[in-house]
Amino acid sequence: MHKRHKRRGWDPFWASLLATLLVLVPLVGGTALLSRQQLHTQLRQAARSESGILIRLPKADDQLTVLLCVPGEQPSFLLAYLNASQNCVHLLSVPSVLTVPFAEGEATLAQCYTAAGPARCREALTETLALPQDTHYLALSPAVLERIAGRYGPVRVSLSGALTDDELARYGRSRAVQGISAGDAHELLCQLQADAALSPQRTAAARAAVWDAFFRQNLDLLPTTLPDALRGVSSSLLTDLTALDYDTLERTLEFLANNAASIEAQALPGDWDTATGTYTVTDASRAAVQTFFNVSPTEAQASSFSEP
Template sequence: MNAKGWRPFWAALLAGLLVLVPLVGGTILLTRRTLRTKLASRPQSGVAIRQPKEENRLSLLVCTAPTETTAPGFLLLYLSASQNCIHALALPGELTVPFGTDEAALADCYRAAGPARCREALLSALALPEDTHYLALAPSVLQAIADRYGALRVGFSGALTADELARTGCSANVQALSAREAEALLSGMEGVVPPAHKAAARAAVWDAFFRQELELLPATLPDALRTHSPSLLTDLTAQDLLILEDTLEFLADRTASVHAGALPGDWDADAGRYTLTEDSRAAVQALFNVSPTDGQLSSASEP
């Protein structure tokens, strides 16, 4: 074949390549992209991804039992793995709650009828969830459980005024306290500072506890409660403790948001009555993450 005969052949081949090469390349790219998408969307076998369940939450009334020299202490605690939060609300013992056909201070309710009756009174007074449990510990038991975590670094300046800090012997700076020392400080505030401020100081101690030791709690706290179960007053069952353990694992893994404050209210020093207000109900809503506002959150923590 002469040179003139090859020219149409090469021209036709070149034209075919110009059409086929982009077409084949595009097909290969499209195939790879489709395969990559399918692999990404396919569940990976052998990799278990745990997600919180509805049951991974706990609403709890924690009571520190009174002694001959100390008054009872009260804390509402809400743990939620799905909301990734630990919320605590300290209640003044002077809080007026329904008791029989009359009313009584929450501390008097405890002395007369125990923690289960306090829970019932708070269910109606604060509209707590029906599945709220109760747990009452003697101060010595609480200290034995807490001491395994070491000293707590607690700041009381957000709970007490400068004058109250001076009168109670608390430092304006963050201070390291054992559980025994913290309870002694709180007991020394009885009758010295207003009930809401004492409750705020109690909340500060619990806030420090959860922030400082959260990663240790899943493996230790439920077991500690099981160990001390003969000396506890509680309606927590073995199944509840398993749920608590599982919930704490989620919260520790995700570095849960911690917030602790005191229940606001009206304090009548002459009558010795601490009564609920709209701010009180707003603080309880914020505790359970029911549409809280910034103002409601701050009202529960400022002295």
Template structure:
């Protein structure tokens, strides 16, 4: 009887072990796997691919601010080079137009930004895949208002006498997009300042905008432009807004420093013409991050 009493005990013990052993074994294996995973995570992941910019992550853009006195800015974004370059172009620049020559501003008023793009390709040897984008003052103000006023100083663009003449201070000042457009277009209208000086002031404003708001632009600027697409004059396709955001994100993540200049040229005040010189071509090559001595970028053409 004593012997028979042990039988249920051993049967129950065997059944319990059959259930518990797989659970214990699985727990041990899972614990070892978790520890191994933590160790691997703590070590450098040399085999994990890191997203790097490719050759196609670049964009050249002619940005026009519309109106009776249009403004012109060339923008070059290159993620692989970590370049965010701006080149302000005077509206007086002489360009080919209808078999003759005319100012870039006249070209814009008569035929729009697409024709200005083509004229600049011819006279400055810019990349053939350059886009154009023209914003009215209202769209410009609406797009830029979300970022707040720009803090800009004009002392690097204008001389002390020119600052006094225009009523500006040498100190850094806050200026809204509406105020900046009114100021710059007003200077273009009265012609008090030489074209190169006005272009330098325009470059200073845009450089301050990109420098101040670069971290915000990748997530907001493409969507803002899409929302206003019906009011834009542009050759952007849907995927180009995505490309713009991608390139801006690379530049923001790598803390790219915007660099802005005014296009140099020969100004004939009597004739009212601003013509391309060797200094102009050198500035364009610098704008495109190409050494003037090398001239080996396949995207460049001789004018």
């Protein structure tokens, strides 16, 4: 006679253990994942704080004023002012036909560059616009500029603030925000600059709009990429920027990126005489420079822009 084997049910201990595990495993796993995410967040915040305002306040020398020159048939000039203490990036597009002192007389800024290079242009603008004595100069060819700026991709920009609808249409543009590559942007701006029907201030305004869009769209990337890019092509540059200046640039850009810096761009106003082809400084020009350095008229008169 065969013994009938009784099938045992679930042991209460094992059933209880299994139920506990079914509850605890997801809970522990979720807690571990959450803890890991919190750790990563804390590490990112700590790294951000280390380079931001919570731990490192900007020093007085965390600032740079640089005259950017791009030579060619249509040389272009842009003043860039980066100041961590003011938490700002200011850009001033300077028309190449601006009249500046040169030798025993006067010349356009473009003529000054062709004859004597970027250092002499910096000198001439320092005298004409009362720039700080520590203003630097940086000249790079269109090819090098395209190589550096091209890595950030197309710039999305509208030129409606500088050109009329008809003028935009003539150059294949519209009022809409459109993407444009670094190379195409340089070519278009040179065409505008050579257009005798456009005033120098309006072509400078178009240049300011492009640079404004570039800094706004790429500010977060610039601290870790731009100084190294400039170091990488240092042999192709004409500049008085030193290794310490590149460190200052990196440190200042990092602060500005971490603190959502104010970015403003404008064209240098002036008096355009179409008959003589001269563009000269006016009271509006001087006021624009004061705005550029965030200096009030009273402060400007007291300091003569020596320490913006």
